Amino acid sequence: MPTTRVHGACPHDCPDTCGVITEVEDGRAVRFYADPDHPVTNGWLCAKVRPYLDHVYHPDRLQYPLRRIGSKGSGRWERISWDAAIQEIVSRWNAVTHQYGPEAILPYSYSGTLGLVQMIVSSARFWNRLGASRLERSICGEAAAQAVIATLGAKHSPPYHHLEESRLVIIWGHNPVSTAPHVMPFLRKAQRKGCRVIVIDPRKTRSARVADQHIAPRPGSDGALALGMAHVMVKEGLHDEAWLNRHALGWPELRARLDDYPPVIVAEITGLDKQTIVDLARRYGSTKPAAIKFSDGLQRRVNGGQTSRAVCALPAVAGQYGVRGGGLFYSTGGYIPWDADTLERWPECPRPPGRIVNMCRLGAALTGEVTDPPIMSLYVFGANPAAISPHAGLITRGLQREDLFTVVHELFMTDTASYADLVLPATSQLEHADLHKAYGHTRLTYNHAAIAPLGESRSNWEVLTQLSCALGFNEPWLHQRPDEIIDELIRATARHTTVLDGITLARLKEGGSVPLAIKDEVPFSDGRFLTPSGKVELRSATMIEHGLDPLPLWQEDIDRTPPPDDVNEHARLRLVTPAAHHFVTSSFANHADLRRLEGAEPFIELHPDDAEQRHIATGDLVEVRNRRGACRLRAVVTTDVRPGVAASPKGYWGQPNVNWTTPDALADLAGQSTFHSNDVWVSKVV
Numbered sequence: 088m089p090t091t092r093v094h095g096a097c098p099h100d101c102p103d104t105c106g107v108i109t110e111v112e113d114g115r116a117v118r119f120y121a122d123p124d125h126p127v128t129n130g131w132l133c134a135k136v137r138p139y140l141d142h143v144y145h146p147d148r149l150q151y152p153l154r155r156i157g158s159k160g161s162g163r164w165e166r167i168s169w170d171a172a173i174q175e176i177v178s179r180w181n182a183v184t185h186q187y188g189p190e191a192i193l194p195y196s197y198s199g200t201l202g203l204v205q206m207i208v209s210s211a212r213f214w215n216r217l218g219a220s221r222l223e224r225s226i227c228g229e230a231a232a233q234a235v236i237a238t239l240g241a242k243h244s245p246p247y248h249h250l251e252e253s254r255l256v257i258i259w260g261h262n263p264v265s266t267a268p269h270v271m272p273f274l275r276k277a278q279r280k281g282c283r284v285i286v287i288d289p290r291k292t293r294s295a296r297v298a299d300q301h302i303a304p305r306p307g308s309d310g311a312l313a314l315g316m317a318h319v320m321v322k323e324g325l326h327d328e329a330w331l332n333r334h335a336l337g338w339p340e341l342r343a344r345l346d347d348y349p350p351v352i353v354a355e356i357t358g359l360d361k362q363t364i365v366d367l368a369r370r371y372g373s374t375k376p377a378a379i380k381f382s383d384g385l386q387r388r389v390n391g392g393q394t395s396r397a398v399c400a401l402p403a404v405a406g407q408y409g410v411r412g413g414g415l416f417y418s419t420g421g422y423i424p425w426d427a428d429t430l431e432r433w434p435e436c437p438r439p440p441g442r443i444v445n446m447c448r449l450g451a452a453l454t455g456e457v458t459d460p461p462i463m464s465l466y467v468f469g470a471n472p473a474a475i476s477p478h479a480g481l482i483t484r485g486l487q488r489e490d491l492f493t494v495v496h497e498l499f500m501t502d503t504a505s506y507a508d509l510v511l512p513a514t515s516q517l518e519h520a521d522l523h524k525a526y527g528h529t530r531l532t533y534n535h536a537a538i539a540p541l542g543e544s545r546s547n548w549e550v551l552t553q554l555s556c557a558l559g560f561n562e563p564w565l566h567q568r569p570d571e572i573i574d575e576l577i578r579a580t581a582r583h584t585t586v587l588d589g590i591t592l593a594r595l596k597e598g599g600s601v602p603l604a605i606k607d608e609v610p611f612s613d614g615r616f617l618t619p620s621g622k623v624e625l626r627s628a629t630m631i632e633h634g635l636d637p638l639p640l641w642q643e644d645i646d647r648t649p650p651p652d653d654v655n656e657h658a659r660l661r662l663v664t665p666a667a668h669h670f671v672t673s674s675f676a677n678h679a680d681l682r683r684l685e686g687a688e689p690f691i692e693l694h695p696d697d698a699e700q701r702h703i704a705t706g707d708l709v710e711v712r713n714r715r716g717a718c719r720l721r722a723v724v725t726t727d728v729r730p731g732v733a734a735s736p737k738g739y740w741g742q743p744n745v746n747w748t749t750p751d752a753l754a755d756l757a758g759q760s761t762f763h764s765n766d767v768w769v770s771k772v773v
């Protein structure tokens with residue numbers, strides 16, 4: 088039987104965006120593996136995606152549209168046709184629009200796939216034409232992104248392989264072994280050449296285990312740590328005054344601000360030894376090239392914007408921006424600014440951009456915070472908010488509203504889908520075409536559909552084109568095929584950037600990944616930054632516009648929700664809920680094998696001191712709660728977390744999980760989520 092090899096891209100929310108190959112025999116995918124020619128993927132996939140065919144052919148895949156016949160969440164469904172499903176959506180939406188206007192409809196999508204067509208365009212055009220509410224997409228890393236853009240002008244990171252040339256790498260609030268695995272071979276090579284890797288994280292992560300040093304500050308204290316390091320560097324003359332005078336805006340003011348962060352004070356704030364702080368500063372100030380690598384875990388908290396600003400200032404203080412192997416490794420996501428008009432089509436839409444709803448406050452929005460008009464219909468795709476968005480108990484309450492018409496387009500019967508009125512079956516990455524850029528490297532990868540859609544499943548864009556037909560939206564840009572969209576976006580974007588020079592749809596479709604035409608691999612090596620001043624903006628007018636201090640500073644990271652009435656307020660623990668190793672957010676948590684590897688039951692790590700005070704031992708079932716909600720987890724007693732800090736991976740679903748406790752308060756910047764600013768009370772279930 089002939090075997091076809093089909094090139095594609097891993098669609099999951101991961102900076103590595105691996106190149107993949109699917110082998111198809113007789114219409115069935117039989118083998119799935121890494122593209123050996125992709126220089127970052129380098130022939131291997133992570134533990135999550137290696138068994139991808141189990142995901143594609145999972146027995147629980149939804150195969151046809153379902154309509155609810157019992158009460159919401161009762162799990163009783165009837166099979167209906169696509170025509171009936173589309174007709175029902177259109178008639179319900181017409182009624183909602185007639186009574187409340189189209190802004191009463193809210194699309195909710197995020198990172199089930201990062202594809203250009205199936206996520207980015209599918210989250211924009213159709214909804215703009217409809218005049219629906221817009222979603223503020225701030226659940227993941229907007230505070231860091233806006234901090235980086237305000238300081239440097241763009242999310243332009245050096246490539247991973249430059250880390251090989253670093254002599255010091257500080258991995259700050261980031262866990263690449265799990266979340267960006269293809270960084271690790273480069274780090275290991277650097278370590279073999281004598282580079283020191285330091286991980287700063289309140290818990291001993293997999294990355295901390297393979298580092299040369301692990302520093303565990305109190306959660307939320309990193310802004311003070313960064314400014315304290317700068318304080319020591321200045322005091323000891325380890326900063327680069329000449330570089331700062333030439334390339335930074337606001338250095339004299341920041342320098343004066345650093346007086347507030349002497350090591351004694353920073354030691355108190357961070358819970359670290361004074362000497363640890365001084366040594367870290369000396370090392371960072373005297374080792375070149377020195378890189379700081381951070382991601383988004385650090386900033387998912389109330390002070391996340393200013394914390395990111397403080398970290399972004401350090402490479403300037405050390406004169407390390409524009410240095411090969413030095414600088415800041417955050418994200419390459421800014422290299423392709425997709426042409427906004429082609430993507431969104433606002434100019435051709437009948438209504439101007441309307442109301443925006445912050446995705447981090449979905450529960451509140453569904454239960455009364457958003458009025459005029461209230462949200463009367465929710466359309467979810469590529470997201471699982473009932474399990475993975477903050478204050479999930481409140482979201483669940485919102486989803487139970489009898490007057491809310493909810494459509495969920497999914498591969499699986501997730502916690503969110505289980506409360507829908509209509510569930511629509513979605514294609515997997517092997518069943519649709521798309522284009523993928525990455526946020527960890529600078530290659531574009533075309534994903535060919537390898538197999539026919541399973542059952543009656545349809546891609547996101549296909550469903551939206553069908554809704555366009557049924558609603559009488561005749562604009563050609565709502566009826567293009569994926570390739571036409573990709574082609575048009577590449578051409579339109581190439582008019583205002585040179586990074587797409589020589590890149591065409593045809594070339595992308597040849598298979599494999601195509602590098603962007605980036606002239607200088609070391610961002611900012613010419614000393615020019617993409618900020619309004621052309622300098623590193625240590626003092627930023629943009630921050631003033633956001634209502635923040637124009638200079639980085641540290642403020643206490645507080646969970647403002649009062650404790651439950653019946654607890655000892657001093658017995659609070661700070662719960663961090665980072666990425667699981669074997670899931671991508673809540674995707675894959677329904678795979679028995681991966682779940683077994685992660686821990687068959689959801690668990691919480693507690694320090695022995697905290698466990699003892701609560702008479703908790705490893706294996707005990709504990710209740711984790713606060714005023715927002717509660718969940719039950721298995722205790723794991725370990726010194727991997729600091730005293731006063733608890734940790735539990737995000738992503739488990741099927742029962743109330745950690746997100747029933749996480750806050751829906753917003754951070755200091757960009758409406759960012761604050762999952763980790765979470766105080767909980769933990770007790771043994773007896």
Ligand SMILES: Nc1nc2c(c(=O)[nH]1)N[C@H]1C(S)=C(S)[C@@H](COP(=O)(O)OP(=O)(O)OC[C@H]3O[C@@H](n4cnc5c(=O)[nH]c(N)nc54)[C@H](O)[C@@H]3O)O[C@H]1N2
Binds near residue numbers: 198382388669673
């Ligand atoms: N395996 C796997 N990979 C993933 C994901 C996944 O769920 N699973 N998710 C993907 C997504 S959506 C994203 S955004 C990225 C995120 O990538 P990362 O940012 O690397 O992942 P997180 O685990 O969210 O956070 C990193 C670390 O921040 C630490 N942290 C929390 N608070 C603080 C603090 O106050 N100070 C310091 N110093 N550290 C702190 C946590 O303990 C955690 O170890 O990963 C992507 N990759």
Ligand SMILES: Nc1nc2c(c(=O)[nH]1)N[C@H]1C(S)=C(S)[C@@H](COP(=O)(O)OP(=O)(O)OC[C@H]3O[C@@H](n4cnc5c(=O)[nH]c(N)nc54)[C@H](O)[C@@H]3O)O[C@H]1N2
Binds near residue numbers: 196197200467516745
């Ligand atoms: N406690 C805690 N919670 C967190 C975080 C944290 O650090 N702590 N991190 C947050 C972060 S960084 C992020 S990015 C969010 C991510 O949260 P989400 O974006 O909601 O991601 P997932 O939970 O993976 O849900 C994606 C869903 O999309 C479905 N899907 C996959 N492909 C497709 C497709 O092509 N079409 C359709 N229609 N569906 C598809 C999958 O089956 C899956 O159920 O989670 C956040 N939640």
Ligand code: SF4
Binds near residue numbers: 099135
């Ligand atoms: S999740 Fe990340 S590391 Fe794993 S295959 Fe996908 S892109 Fe590669």
Ligand SMILES: [Mo]
Binds near residue numbers: 100227228383
């Ligand atoms: Mo994310």
